Amino acid sequence: xxxxxxxxxxxxxxxxxxxxxxxxxxxxxxxxxxxxxxxxxxxxxxxxxxxxxxxxxxxxxxxxxxxxxxxxxxxxxxxxxxxxxxxxxxxxxxxxxxxxxxxxxxxxxxxxxxxxxxxxxxxxxxxxxxxxxxxxxxxxxxxxxxxxxxxxxxxxxxxxxxxxxxxxxxxxxxxxxxxxxxxxxxxxxxxxxxxxxxxxxxxxxxxxxxxxxxxxxxxxxxxxxxxxxxxxxxxxxxxxxxxxxxxxx
Amino acid sequence: xxxxxxxxxxxxxxxxxxxxxxxxxxxxxxxxxxxxxxxxxxxxxxxxxxxxxxxxxxxxxxxxxxxxxxxxxxxxxxxxxxxxxxxxxxxxxxxxxxxxxxxxxxxxxxxxxxxxxxxxxxxxxxxxxxxxxxxxxxxxxxxxxxxxxxxxxxxxxxxxxxxxxxxxxxxxxxxxxxxxxxxxxxxxxxxxxxxxxxxxxxxxxxxxxxxxxxxxxxxxxxxxxxxxxxxxxxxxxxxxxxxxxxxxxxxxxxxxxxxxxxxxxxxxxxxxxxxxxxxxxxxxxxxxxxxxxxxxxxxxxxxxxxxxxxxxxxxxxxxxxxxxxxxxxxxxxxxxxxxxxxxxxxxxxxxxxxxxxxxxxxxxxxxxxxxxxxxxxxxxxxxxxxxxxxxxxxxxxxxxxxxxxxxxxxxxxxxxxxxxxxxxxxxxx
Numbered sequence: 286x287x288x289x290x291x292x293x294x295x296x297x298x299x300x301x302x303x304x305x306x307x308x309x310x311x312x313x314x315x316x317x318x319x320x321x322x323x324x325x326x327x328x329x330x331x332x333x334x335x336x337x338x339x340x341x342x343x344x345x346x347x348x349x350x351x352x353x354x355x356x357x358x359x360x361x362x363x364x365x366x367x368x369x370x371x372x373x374x375x376x377x378x379x380x381x382x383x384x385x386x387x388x389x390x391x392x393x394x395x396x397x398x399x400x401x402x403x404x405x406x407x408x409x410x411x412x413x414x415x416x417x418x419x420x421x422x423x424x425x426x427x428x429x430x431x432x433x434x435x436x437x438x439x440x441x442x443x444x445x446x447x448x449x450x451x452x453x454x455x456x457x458x459x460x461x462x463x464x465x466x467x468x469x470x471x472x473x474x475x476x477x478x479x480x481x482x483x484x485x486x487x488x489x490x491x492x493x494x495x496x497x498x499x500x501x502x503x504x505x506x507x508x509x510x511x512x513x514x515x516x517x518x519x520x521x522x523x524x525x526x527x528x529x530x531x532x533x534x
Numbered sequence: 535x536x537x538x539x540x541x542x543x544x545x546x547x548x549x550x551x552x553x554x555x556x557x558x559x560x561x562x563x564x565x566x567x568x569x570x571x572x573x574x575x576x577x578x579x580x581x582x583x584x585x586x587x588x589x590x591x592x593x594x595x596x597x598x599x600x601x602x603x604x605x606x607x608x609x610x611x612x613x614x615x616x617x618x619x620x621x622x623x624x625x626x627x628x629x630x631x632x633x634x635x636x637x638x639x640x641x642x643x644x645x646x647x648x649x650x651x652x653x654x655x656x657x658x659x660x661x662x663x664x665x666x667x668x669x670x671x672x673x674x675x676x677x678x679x680x681x682x683x684x685x686x687x688x689x690x691x692x693x694x695x696x697x698x699x700x701x702x703x704x705x706x707x708x709x710x711x712x713x714x715x716x717x718x719x720x721x722x723x724x725x726x727x728x729x730x731x732x733x734x735x736x737x738x739x740x741x742x743x744x745x746x747x748x749x750x751x752x753x754x755x756x757x758x759x760x761x762x763x764x765x766x767x768x769x770x771x772x773x774x775x776x777x778x779x780x781x782x783x784x785x786x787x788x789x790x791x792x793x794x795x796x797x798x799x800x801x802x803x804x805x806x807x808x809x810x811x812x813x814x815x816x817x818x819x820x821x822x823x824x825x826x827x828x829x830x831x832x833x834x835x836x837x838x839x840x841x842x843x844x845x846x847x848x849x850x851x852x853x854x855x856x857x858x859x860x861x862x863x864x865x866x867x868x869x870x871x872x873x874x875x876x877x878x879x880x881x882x883x884x885x886x887x888x889x890x891x892x893x894x895x896x897x898x899x900x901x902x903x904x905x906x907x908x909x910x911x912x913x914x915x916x917x918x919x920x921x922x923x924x925x926x927x928x929x930x931x932x933x934x935x936x937x938x939x940x941x942x943x944x945x946x947x948x949x950x951x952x953x954x955x956x957x958x959x960x961x962x963x
Contacts, residue, residue: 333915336907361917373912377930386926387916394917426930443916 286310287451287482292343293507294331301327303507304343309451312479316493316518317486319504320526325486326370328504329455333367334360347451361387362394364450368440368457375427380439383427384409388446412445416472434465441472452476452483458492470495490522505530543581543599544671548574550605550706551674558677559648565655572664573673583667590667592850592882593792593821598764603706603736614700620724620943621692625680628700630707632678642690647679647710654681657712661742662770668794669768672708672740679710679739684719684749692722692943697737699729699759706736713741715749715777722752724944729787733760741769745777747801752780754944758951759787761818767793775801775830782939783810784948785820786955792821792850799826799833799861806835808853811935813952814879815959816845823852828861828891837868840935842928843879844959854886857894866896873931874904875924925956 287309294302301324309315319325331338332345334357345352352360375383388408389399400408409423416438428436437457444452454473458466473483473496485496493501493515501517502509505526510533511517521529542548551558551574560566582599583590614628616636625644626636632646647654662669684690697709715721729735737759745751759765765788771779783793797806812820822839841849851870872881883900905927913923932952939945 335911335915356920357911357914358917358919358923361915367915369912369915373906373908375909375912375927375930377933378926383913383916383926386922387913387918390919390922391917447917 286348287484288346290344292331292345293341294327295339295341296327296337301507302331305509307502307509309482309484311482313499314477314483314485314496315500315502316498317484317502317504318488318518318521321488323504324507325504326455329367329453329486332453333357333365358390362391366444366447366449366452368444368452368454370456370459372428372436372440374429376429378427380425380427381409381423384443384446387443391447409446412442415475416442417468418442433460434462437461437465437469441469445472445476450480450482454483454485456487458487458489466492467495490518493518503529503533542578544577546603547671547674548577554605554675558675560651560655563652563655566651566658569658569673573670576670577674582671589823589852593790593819597790598736598766601734601764602704604704614698616696616698617726617728619694620947621694624694624696627678627697627709629705630677630709632680642693643683643685645681647681647712648677650681654712657742658710661744661772662740662768663796666768666796668738668766669740672710672738672768675706675708676710677708679712681712682714684715684721686716687718690719690721692724692941695723695725697725697727699733699735703730703733703735706738708738711739711741714744715746715751717746717748719746719749722941722944724941724947725755726947727757727759727765729759729763731760733763736764736766738766743769743771743779745771745773745779747774748776750778750780752941752944754939754941754948755783755793756947756951757783757785757787757791758954761787761789761815763788765791769795771795771797773797773799773804773806776803777801778805780807781809783822784951785810785812785822786951788820789817790819792823794823796825797827798829799835800829802830802832804830804833807938808835808837809935809938810839811932812841812849813955814843814847814849816847819848819850821850823850825854826856828855828857828864828866831860831862833861834865835867838935838938839870840932841872841881842875842932843872843881844875846876846878849881852884852886854888855896857889857891857896859890862891862893864891864894864896866894868898870900872902873928874902921960925960928956
C-alpha cells in the first residue's frame with residue numbers, strides 16, 4: 286500500500302504540492318487527473334526523489350516503509366517505479382547493458398541472485414515480444430533514435446523487468462498514437478495482480494479506457510479536490526475540468 | 535661543442551648530453567653526431583618553449599625543466615614484471631632500452647635503433663621536424679627505439695609496443711621509433727606505456743611514421759604512466775595517396791602529459807583519424823595537440839577527442855587543420871568535448887581551421903559541461919546506485935571516441951585503462 290499523507294513540496298521556493306492525501310492499496314490502479322500546472326509531474330518526481338523537489342512536510346510510505354528518507358535508487362529497490370513522461374536518451378549506454386545493470390542492482394538489494402547476460406537476454410526477449418518491440422532495440426543506445434512510442438514501450442519494458450510494487454506512470458499516453466497506446470496499456474494491464482498497484486497520471490481520459498482505474502482523483506492547485514470511481518473520468522471528459530473544479534470548490 | 539649554457543632553460547638536458555655524447559648510439563657516426571650537435575645548439579640558443587610560444591600557451595613545461603632527472607641506468611637481464619601480452623608479437627622497452635630477451639618480433643623486419651642507427655641515420659628527422667621542441671629534445675638524447683619496415687602488400691597483423699619503467703623511477707628516456715609501411719602494407723600497432731606509482735620519470739618518445747600508397751596503419755597509444763610522471767610525445771606522420779593513418783591516443787597518466795601529432799596527407803584520397811581521450815585527476819594536466827596538413831585533394835580526416843576531468847585538473851586540446859589551396863574536395867571533421875566532474879577542473883580548447891581551398895567540407899565543434907543531471911536521475915530511478923550511474927555516463931561519454939577503434943584487442947586495452955582510471959579517481963569525481 287502506498288500511503289501519502291499531507292505531502293507538501295516546493296520548487297525554487299514556490300509551493301507546488303499543498304497537502305496531498307492519497308492511499309493506493311495493493312492490487313489497485315488509481316488515476317490522477319488534473320489540468321496543466323496542477324502539480325501532476327511534481328508529485329511523480331517528489332515520490333521518486335528527484336533533486337530540486339524539496340519536500341517541506343508530510344510523509345510517503347510504501348508498505349509501511351518511509352520513502353522520503355531514501356535515495357532514488359533505494360526507492361526503486363523498495364519497489365517504486367516511475368515511468369517518465371519524457372524518457373531520457375543516453376547515447377553510449379547500450380539498452381541491454383542498462384536494463385541488466387538496473388535489474389541486477391535491484392535483485393542485489395532484494396537478496397536475489399544476479400542474472401547473467403544469457404539469462405537476461407532470454408528474459409528481455411520474452412517481455413519485448415509482448416510489447417511488440419524489435420529486438421534491435423536492445424543493441425541501441427538507451428532511447429537513442431527511438432520514436433515517442435518506442436520510448437514509452439521501453440519504459441514499460443523496464444517496468445516489466447524490474448517488477449515494482451507500485452508504478453507511477455507520468456503522462457505515459459502523451460505522444461502516443463492509438464496502437465502504441467494499446468500496447469502500453471496491455472503492458473500495464475499484464476502486470477495487474479494482488480501485489481502490483483499503479484498510479485496513472487494523465488491529463489486525458491483516453492488512456493483510462495484501456496487501463497481502467499479502480500479510483501480516480503482530481504488534482505488541482507496542489508491538492509486532491511475530489512475523488513470517485515471510473516465514472517469521474519468520463520464526467521471530466523464530458524464536462525471539462527472547470528465544472529468539476531467549481532463544484533469541488 | 536660548448537654546452538655550458540647557464541641561460542638555457544634546458545641546461546640540465548644539455549649537461550646530460552655533454553656527459554653522454556660519446557656513449558649514445560651513433561656517437562661515432564658523423565651524420566648522427568651532427569644531428570645531435572644541432573639539437574644541442576638549438577636548445578642552447580632557444581631552450582624549450584615557454585608559455586609565450588603560442589603552441590605552448592596552455593602547457594607550462596617549467597616543472598619538467600626544474601625536475602631532477604637522472605640518466606637511465608639499465609641492468610640488462612634484470613627481471614621485470616610485464617602485463618599479459620595483447621598480441622603474438624611484442625617489442626618491449628624497459629627504461630628506454632629495447633629488451634630482445636622479453637620481445638618477440640617473429641616474421642617482422644624490426645630492429646632496435648641502437649643496433650642499426652648507422653643504417654637508418656638518413657631517416658632521422660625526415661618525417662619529424664628538427665625544429666619541433668619535443669623532437670629536438672629527443673634528437674639530443676635518444677638512446678634506442680623501434681625500427682620497423684612492413685614490406686609492400688604485407689599484412690603484418692598486430693604488434694604490441696610496450697614501454698615500462700622499472701629501475702630508476704626518476705630517469706628520462708627518449709625513444710625514437712621509425713616505422714615505415716610500403717605500398718599496400720597493413721599493420722596494427724598497439725602501444726602501452728606504464729610506470730610504477732610514484733615514478734617521476736620523463737618519457738619523451740618520438741615516432742616517425744611513413745605510410746605509403748594504399749597502406750593502412752592502426753596506431754593506438756595507451757599512456758597509463760604514474761600520475762607523478764611526465765610524458766611528452768611527438769608523433770610525425772606522412773600519408774601517401776590512398777593510405778590511411780588510423781590513430782588513437784589515450785592520455786591517462788602523468789603530472790604533465792602532452793601528445794603532439796603532426797600529420798600530412800600528401801597524396802589524393804588519403805585518410806587520417808586522429809582520435810583520442812584524456813583522463814585527468816587532481817594535480818594533472820593532459821594536452822592533446824594536433825596539426826593536420828591537407829596537402830592533396832580528395833582526402834578525409836576525422837578527429838574526435840574527449841577529455842574527462844576530475845578534481846583540480848587541467849585539460850588542453852589544440853587542433854589545427856590546414857587545408858592547402860590544392861586540397862580541393864577535402865572532407866574534414868573535428869570534435870572535441872570535455873566532461874568536467876569537478877568545479878575546480880579546467881579545459882582549454884583551441885580548434886583552428888585554416889582553409890585555402892574553396893571546395894571543401896570541414897566541420898568542427900567543441901563542448902564542455904558537467905554530467906547531465908537528468909541522465910543521472912533516470913539511471914538512479916531504475917535502482918542503479920549513484921556511483922555506478924556516474925561511471926556508466928562517463929564511460930558512455932568516452933564510448934563515442936573509443937568505439938571508433940576497429941581493432942578489438944586495442945579497444946579492450948583502452949576499456950581497461952578507462953576502468954582502472956575510474957576505479958582510482960571515480961570516487962573523488
